Amino acid sequence: MLSPDELALLEAIRDSGSLSRAAARLGKAPSTVSHAARQLEERFDALLFDRRRYRLQLTPAGQLLAHEAARLMLDVSRLTRRVKQVAGGWEDRLWIVTDEILEFETLLPVIRSFDKLQSGVTVRITHEVLGGTWDALRDGRADLVVGATNEPPVIPGLRWFELGVMEWVFAVSPRHPLARAREPLSRETVLEHRSVVVADTSRRVDARGYGLLGGQSSLAVPSMRAKIQAQHEGLGVGWLPRQRIAGLLKRGELVERKTDDPREPNTLYVAWRGDHQGRALEWWLEQFRQERLARRLVQGIDTVL
Known part of the structure; x- marks a missing residue:
């Protein structure tokens, strides 16, 4: 793994094409930069800089090292943020499954509000239909289901509340x-x-x-x-x-049209498993408990064809 200074050295030489310009960019003496470049080659036992031309360039091995080192440092930075995020009570990701009977557009304002928290939680929203919604929770393909119909099935640790009634x-x-x-x-x-x-x-x-x-x-x-x-x-x-x-x-x-066998309204449910409840799940549950949002979700958007 390269240090931030070593990665900066590689990128400065790659972008400037000379030791003197790289040194000026890094705020160091050319001799210091030249020495650091040779130490880097000795460390990896590979030719990283092509010095045969007027313009100093990275060799293919140097290009690979610079690219992969930058990627690894970015991954480490992301991992550090994720570790702090989870340690602070936020989940790494939250998977929400809605019954297809609900319209995705009605969730857009909620997503915007969640983004303002800058929690770092990755939210995934998919949909299922009827029993498929409950299956997603039972099979571990959802952390939270919204708009599920019919009576809640027997699922270990299941918790739920009513979202509303659809006519x-x-x-x-x-x-x-x-x-x-x-x-x-x-x-x-x-x-x-x-x-x-x-x-x-x-x-x-x-x-x-x-x-x-x-x-x-x-x-x-x-x-x-x-x-x-x-x-x-x-x-x-x-x-x-x-x-x-x-x-x-x-x-x-x-x-x-009126029928001899009218259909009863459907109660829609919000459900989750209570064995794990992080801050993101708690936040979303609180939104769905709000009467105004629940009514908007159940009523949906007047269809225009």
């Missing part, structure tokens, strides 16, 4: 046959038409989709926004978050 509306395109069918729509009538579903990302055998009836044909799509788009285009039917499509309903681009 649903059965909606179809005004061009879809169900837009003109007699209300309330019977289960049998709905079964005759394809449902658009956001497929469960759980790897377990009981994985399912949003609002899919047994025996009903389906179109599986990757996100709730895609589901809204597909139903808007008349490609299928299904339940959609009321707040997310409020504008589309108001403009008549989607039509609400």
Whole structure:
């Protein structure tokens, strides 16, 4: 490993092309710089400086040494910061998994606020669907899950609180046959038409989709926004978050239909495992406990297509 002075010497010679200019840059006598350069070569038993030309240059071995030494020093500096960070109670990284039903845009102000803390914590945000969200916490692929649906499963050390309640509306395109069918729509009538579903990302055998009836044909799509788009285009039917499509309903681009079997609102949860709780996790939990943010997350952003 090179000392900071030795790395500075290599970089000064590489950039200036002469001992005298390198010495001036370093604020040292040329003889001192020349002696240090020869000591460095003796230490590594390698020719590091090409002195055959008018312009002094690093040899390939010298270039490698300068590059790798700079990289190693940067790594050591980063490691030092990370060690101090963890010693101060901050995690090295925080992995947050949101259910896809929540929109990433609603988290942007929270991320900006967290950045202002300058904690050094690396935040990773990914999403899953339905049971896949709980799986991420169970399998160690998440430190914190947000917007998980259904009752919390049995997970060692699980801790949770309710984020809020999401209301649903059965909606179809005004061009879809169900837009003109007699209300309330019977289960049998709905079964005759394809449902658009956001497929469960759980790897377990009981994985399912949003609002899919047994025996009903389906179109599986990757996100709730895609589901809204597909139903808007008349490609299928299904339940959609009321707040997310409020504008589309108001403009008549989607039509609400009453059914014989209305869907109950979903309670959304924030959950984590209590065996480790650093300052970053505590900070994020405090944000999600705030009613204003929770309401914004659950209601989402009115979809514009």
